[in-house]
Amino acid sequence: MAQTVLLDVSGVLYQGSTVIPGAIDALSKLRSAGWQVRCVTNSTRQPKRRIVGKLQDMGFSLRPEEVFTPVAAALAWLDRTGHSPHLLVHPALEEEFRDCKTGGPPAVVVGDAGQAFTYENMNRAFRLLNGGAPLLALANNRIFLNDDGELSLDAGSFVKALTFASGAEPRLCGKPDPEFFRAAAASAGCPPQQAAMIGDDAESDVAGALAAGLAAGYLVRTGKYRDGDETRYNPAPTALAADVLEAVEGILERNGA
Structure with a gap:
């Protein structure tokens, strides 16, 4: 039961x-x-x-x-492995990572960054992944229902793009x-x-x-x-x-x- x-x-x-x-x-x-x-x-x-x-x-x-x-799982992994996060997340989420260690090897952490999914930010993350940094996906959803009542691209679409470009396999932290x-x-x-x-x-x-x-x-x-x-x-x-x-x-x- x-x-x-x-x-x-x-x-x-x-x-x-x-x-x-x-x-x-x-x-x-x-x-x-x-x-x-x-x-x-x-x-x-x-x-x-x-x-x-x-x-x-x-x-x-x-x-x-x-x-x-998903953030708790990502923080636990970062602490366990000694990696420092390179964040590709919404600015409002950055506070969750403020106590992370610095100076360790980088790990790219991707969430629903919204307007922060610019070419420059995506390319910066790609270059780290291409250099061997691991990829942590806070979510892998394809779409979400936005506040305007319409479907919008979710973080999974951008995780897929980074995976396609770099060959890095994401470590999924959420559903x-x-x-x-x-x-x-x-x-x-x-x-x-x-x-x-x-x-x-x-x-x-x-x-x-x-x-x-x-x-x-x-x-x-x-x-x-x-x-x-x-x-x-x-x-x-x-x-x-x-x-x-x-x-x-x-x-x-x-x-x-």
């Missing part, structure tokens, strides 16, 4: 500055049933403190330790890396086979979670979801739900809660 639910954030709990209807109620239902909640996001345009603050300001009862971003899902579940004292995932990205959220060994993966028809996404990637979703509230109700019913 699943005991913990992992949830994507943007497109599942909120879109832009608007809470998705039923999302706050969905988290309340999980907690009332005795389930643990972990939010797992590949968002790299702002530091974790802002993500947590936004969720709390919107009315979600979440603690910082219940929110997982769909299996260890990202497992670490989030483990933080709740839950093995992956007793956890479920709810997301709007059939590839990164749902197929990634199922490949990591989670018991179930629910795809919601909010956020970046587009008709037919449930048939495009393997493993296929356990179920398709209208929104996070319907997904939570399905999980609880499926597990007799």
Whole structure:
């Protein structure tokens, strides 16, 4: 029986500055049933403190330790290997790396840099990679739903460009890396086979979670979801739900809660 639910954030709990209807109620239902909640996001345009603050300001009862971003995995790798980060990230995210060691061999760290994805910045990163620097991808998503309601290129497109040019294979720090899902579940004292995932990205959220060994993966028809996404990637979703509230109700019913 699943005991913990992992949830994507943007497109599942909120879109832009608007809470998705039923999302706050969905988290309340999980907690009332005795389930643990972990939010797992590949968002790299702002530091974790802002993500947590936004969720709390919107009315979600979440603690910082219940929110997982790829930065923690990247920082741990940098500390373990002694590399110094060469950042190709959004300026708002740079504060997360201010305590990193300097003077070590460079590692290129790529997030959703937005307007910072200039030719000059991409070429500077390429030259480091071409010289042997490792490549850390905070996320590898193809697209995201922007605040204007339209799909936009996500960090994965730029990671692919750097990989194509340099031949460097990225070390993925966020979804769909299996260890990202497992670490989030483990933080709740839950093995992956007793956890479920709810997301709007059939590839990164749902197929990634199922490949990591989670018991179930629910795809919601909010956020970046587009008709037919449930048939495009393997493993296929356990179920398709209208929104996070319907997904939570399905999980609880499926597990007799």
